[in-house]
Amino acid sequence: MELLFFGYFAGIIALTAMLVVALKNPIYSALSLLIMFFHVAGLYVTLHAEFLAAVQVIVYAGAILVLYLFVVMLLNLKRDDRYHSQWRIAAFVCVPLCVEFLVLGVSGRVMTRPEQTAAPSGDGLAAAPAIGDNTLAIGETLFSTYLYPFEVASLILLVAMIGAIILAKRDIMEVSSDG
Amino acid sequence: MTMVPISYYLILSVVVFLTGVVGVLIRRNIIAILLSVELMLNATNINFVAFSEHLQDLGGQVFVFFALTVAAAEVAVGLAIIIALHRSKDTINVEEFNLLRW
Numbered sequence: 001m002e003l004l005f006f007g008y009f010a011g012i013i014a015l016t017a018m019l020v021v022a023l024k025n026p027i028y029s030a031l032s033l034l035i036m037f038f039h040v041a042g043l044y045v046t047l048h049a050e051f052l053a054a055v056q057v058i059v060y061a062g063a064i065l066v067l068y069l070f071v072v073m074l075l076n077l078k079r080d081d082r083y084h085s086q087w088r089i090a091a092f093v094c095v096p097l098c099v100e101f102l103v104l105g106v107s108g109r110v111m112t113r114p115e116q117t118a119a120p121s122g123d124g125l126a127a128a129p130a131i132g133d134n135t136l137a138i139g140e141t142l143f144s145t146y147l148y149p150f151e152v153a154s155l156i157l158l159v160a161m162i163g164a165i166i167l168a169k170r171d172i173m174e175v176s177s178d179g
Numbered sequence: 180m181t182m183v184p185i186s187y188y189l190i191l192s193v194v195v196f197l198t199g200v201v202g203v204l205i206r207r208n209i210i211a212i213l214l215s216v217e218l219m220l221n222a223t224n225i226n227f228v229a230f231s232e233h234l235q236d237l238g239g240q241v242f243v244f245f246a247l248t249v250a251a252a253e254v255a256v257g258l259a260i261i262i263a264l265h266r267s268k269d270t271i272n273v274e275e276f277n278l279l280r281w
Contacts, residue, residue: 006187020211021218026211030210056224059251068210134240138240138244146241164259165259168258168263
């Protein structure tokens, strides 16, 4: 039964990922990416990561994609995009890589669940909490063990905000000469 | 209840990641290149969450949290750069930006 859910989500994710690359119109690519984001969130729910699924929908589908669509409509792009002139080299590099990874994944038997009875949980990493609530568990580890990276992440967001505003605004000299 | 073996998640992650790599290499539209970079980031996030569930370690999900943050910051700055580029040259075809080519 879980295999059915995984098969559905994985199939749609792979299909929409290829559509993002293949479609010529950038708006269609962005919309296909939106469908992929929702199905990745669904996959997170099947992996018992419900908080991450919600954050994925809010941040990726709700903020990042909206930003992309704003910029595409702002720049008013035409759909005269052809593939790069060196696309044959790119395909020549990537097709053997894909085949190799598929062969490794299918042939090499990664350890299955009953084998890992001695799970490596207490090596200084956050051990699996016995609580059923994923949000509570993530909150407890995020604000205790990973507090320093959390503060650094807020600094990254501040820098990105400042940088985006400075890069996208018009030249200050230009503005003052108009007014 | 059968568990989905982790190799399935890894193969899915690899397929999406390689699709993103191919997208970065062959598309000429800068917006499409950035969308392919988002594909790659999502593929690694799937990988992290799958391992976090498999090894019962919450560190994987916390890392996805931070990767999401960095992806959002990168998208903001990247799109601002695209707007600045479009303002100066009125095209977003990457082959037109060739001043630094040998």
